[in-house]
Amino acid sequence: MPEPILRVRDLTKIFVSGISRKRIVKALDKVSFDIGEKEFVALVGESGSGKTTLARIVLRLTPPTSGEIVYKGRNIWGLNKEELKWYRSEVQGIFQDPYTSFNPFYKVDRALKVAAVKFLRGGDIDKIIREALEAVRLNPDEVLGRYPHQLSGGQLQRISIARALIPRPKLLIADEYISMVDMSTRVDIVNLSRDLVDKFGMSIIMITHEMNMALYATDKIIVLFKGKVVEYGDTRKIMRDPLHPYTKLLIEALPSIEKKIERKILQKTIEAQIKGLRESPRGCIFAHRCPYVEERCYNEEPPLIEVDKNHYVSCWLHK
Amino acid sequence: MDDVVSRTRDLRLYYILPRGIYVKAVDGVSIEVPRGGFLGLVGESGSGKTTLAEGLLYLIDPPMVKIGGKVFYRLRLRKGSSDDYKEIDLDKILPKELEKLRGEEMSIIPQFSMDALNPAMKIGSFIKDIARYHNKDPDEVINIALERFKTLGLPSDLLDRYPHELSGGMRQRTVVGISTILNPRFLVADEPVSNLDVVQQHIVIDFLTELVEKKIVETLLMVTHDLPLIIEKARYLLIMYGGHIVESGSKEDIWSEPLHPYTKMFLESIPPVGVRVEERRIRGVPGNPPDLRFPPPGCRFHPRCPFAMDICRLQEPPEIEIKPGRKVKCWLFHDKFIKRR
Numbered sequence A: 001m002p003e004p005i006l007r008v009r010d011l012t013k014i015f016v017s018g019i020s021r022k023r024i025v026k027a028l029d030k031v032s033f034d035i036g037e038k039e040f041v042a043l044v045g046e047s048g049s050g051k052t053t054l055a056r057i058v059l060r061l062t063p064p065t066s067g068e069i070v071y072k073g074r075n076i077w078g079l080n081k082e083e084l085k086w087y088r089s090e091v092q093g094i095f096q097d098p099y100t101s102f103n104p105f106y107k108v109d110r111a112l113k114v115a116a117v118k119f120l121r122g123g124d125i126d127k128i129i130r131e132a133l134e135a136v137r138l139n140p141d142e143v144l145g146r147y148p149h150q151l152s153g154g155q156l157q158r159i160s161i162a163r164a165l166i167p168r169p170k171l172l173i174a175d176e177y178i179s180m181v182d183m184s185t186r187v188d189i190v191n192l193s194r195d196l197v198d199k200f201g202m203s204i205i206m207i208t209h210e211m212n213m214a215l216y217a218t219d220k221i222i223v224l225f226k227g228k229v230v231e232y233g234d235t236r237k238i239m240r241d242p243l244h245p246y247t248k249l250l251i252e253a254l255p256s257i258e259k260k261i262e263r264k265i266l267q268k269t270i271e272a273q274i275k276g277l278r279e280s281p282r283g284c285i286f287a288h289r290c291p292y293v294e295e296r297c298y299n300e301e302p303p304l305i306e307v308d309k310n311h312y313v314s315c316w317l318h319k
Numbered sequence B: 001m002d003d004v005v006s007r008t009r010d011l012r013l014y015y016i017l018p019r020g021i022y023v024k025a026v027d028g029v030s031i032e033v034p035r036g037g038f039l040g041l042v043g044e045s046g047s048g049k050t051t052l053a054e055g056l057l058y059l060i061d062p063p064m065v066k067i068g069g070k071v072f073y074r075l076r077l078r079k080g081s082s083d084d085y086k087e088i089d090l091d092k093i094l095p096k097e098l099e100k101l102r103g104e105e106m107s108i109i110p111q112f113s114m115d116a117l118n119p120a121m122k123i124g125s126f127i128k129d130i131a132r133y134h135n136k137d138p139d140e141v142i143n144i145a146l147e148r149f150k151t152l153g154l155p156s157d158l159l160d161r162y163p164h165e166l167s168g169g170m171r172q173r174t175v176v177g178i179s180t181i182l183n184p185r186f187l188v189a190d191e192p193v194s195n196l197d198v199v200q201q202h203i204v205i206d207f208l209t210e211l212v213e214k215k216i217v218e219t220l221l222m223v224t225h226d227l228p229l230i231i232e233k234a235r236y237l238l239i240m241y242g243g244h245i246v247e248s249g250s251k252e253d254i255w256s257e258p259l260h261p262y263t264k265m266f267l268e269s270i271p272p273v274g275v276r277v278e279e280r281r282i283r284g285v286p287g288n289p290p291d292l293r294f295p296p297p298g299c300r301f302h303p304r305c306p307f308a309m310d311i312c313r314l315q316e317p318p319e320i321e322i323k324p325g326r327k328v329k330c331w332l333f334h335d336k337f338i339k340r341r
Helices: A051-058 A082-089 A108-119 A123-135 A153-165 A184-199 A209-219 A236-239 A245-252 A264-275 A295-299 B049-056 B095-104 B123-134 B138-151 B156-160 B168-180 B198-214 B227-231 B251-256 B260-268 B310-314
Strands: A006-017 A023-035 A040-044 A066-071 A091-094 A170-177 A203-208 A220-225 A228-234 A303-306 A310-315 B003-018 B021-029 B032-034 B037-042 B064-079 B082-089 B106-109 B185-190 B217-226 B234-242 B244-248 B318-321 B325-331
Touching: A006 A051, A023 A051, A023 A066, A023 A220, A023 A228, A040 A051, A040 A209, A051 A170, A051 A203, A082 A091, A082 A203, A091 B037, A091 B049, A108 A123, A108 A153, A123 A153, A123 B260, A153 A170, A153 A184, A170 A184, A184 A203, A184 A209, A184 B260, A203 A209, A209 A228, A209 A236, A209 A245, A220 A236, A220 A245, A220 B234, A228 B185, A264 B198, A295 B310, A303 B156, A303 B318, B003 B049, B021 B049, B021 B064, B021 B244, B032 B037, B032 B217, B037 B049, B037 B227, B049 B064, B049 B106, B049 B217, B123 B138, B123 B156, B123 B168, B138 B168, B138 B198, B138 B227, B168 B198, B185 B198, B198 B217, B198 B227, B217 B227, B234 B260, B244 B251, B244 B260
Parallel strands: A040 A203, A040 A220, A091 A170, A170 A203, B037 B217, B037 B234, B106 B185, B185 B217
Antiparallel strands: A006 A023, A006 A066, A220 A228, A228 A310, A303 A310, B003 B021, B003 B032, B003 B064, B064 B082, B234 B244, B244 B325, B318 B325
């Protein structure tokens, strides 16, 4: 098996808030996964699952409390100045709100130029910018010379991607980058990401709450629930045979008009939420919502186990 | 269609910007909102759907102005055992009467839940205030609220809390609950689940569906950009694009045979569950939505439309009634061009 380009091991992030009465929130709890070369990976989770925290740590915007992130064999929190520069050009981020990613007082050209000047030594900057825009299927003449408010959300998000492509990164981390783009053009951004992986040999981590987009286009899915990886593996395997009840819930919640679907797990979860049930402090974080719960789920935390090749789940049902 | 709860005639709602520029958010919309059941007003951001929704309740405040057109609401009058309806022109009633109508007859679940609550008031006091304003018994209304909150999965001590003490998801569900406490006949819900997780989304949609099924709310108009979200529940859809209603009809008709090219391409842009990119590539709608300050002449969709003809670039298409309750605003369905279909 080829060496992964990014290896995340036991990543934990604890936030402490309050002065006298300290409140501790575990945003990430021993998260481990690998990202391979030329892999399109979806990190699926809802708000509060820790997915944005994870993105911020991988982009080196926030330090972890513990755990390790190794990029191409080097621990990203132990890089020297020169290596740091290298890491910053190899790993690029794209963020949720394209309207706040650009300075409204400058034309969009500036963001692209700044990236080109910062990351590239010389070269024809205009040509590089035009190539980057063409790579995201924008017509450079239509967008260059414009201010952010003159462009649509979809166009701006493509420019964000173009900007991220300029340093020729090997890994893109896209945090909810489609959620503010019009519904009717979201799929194009996902298709474009697929092509960047297939044609330019990049790896992309798409952080999203949209399970249908993850199932449609990615190679691998990591399902995060309350800071923990509950399931992780090959997308096609997860599509065919989701193992964790939470993954099943996310898939059964997808709308369907042709056939009526029974939403057993969703119903149970709704009941649990309406009753205000809380997760048990020791066992599985999903136990109180789970229709298949057993005694041990309340007491013992299930480990992440490999059920099948490239398919991991953290659930006692599969032990 | 005579069973209508609300209707507009050539409604134009613009936003005034400096230097004499208008945003033509709703630009000549004539719709009939059928009475009863779960309905959807679907459009993407910037299509004017929120403005139209507010227009239906006559929530027209600067910088939004009504440039032209009419809004009617069909009031129910109880006469003995049978119901009678009287259509009122919302231009012609006093602001005070309008305020009374809102809440008891018609209500809106606003999009931004933080702005909808009074930050200096506990939820309970806020509800009692609403009850008093509408001459209702506060305790009775509180009881209704408690029941609604329970169905929405909100904690029982909610009444003693201030809005800032609630999480975003709780606050949004609280606003959903409060918007329904006076049992409005006509409820407009503007993106009521946009910031909620999957489970909470289903809780709110089930809650609203139940109000409709129990006839507590007669007509629910859900305003959303997320068509898949309501596709299972809605019975009737209005599709909005660029300040116009481009198509309307029963959900079954629109789903099985969308007529307007925009509707068709929009439906095709959503990957169905089970389809993989390498087997079948789903395409989005090419191009960009119109800038409603300077909308294109003719049909607003023509720059993105693969079927655009000369007339589409010059003249706004008329609304063509295909059958009762089913309309499309597209030249392709005009008698002159119908053979080209």
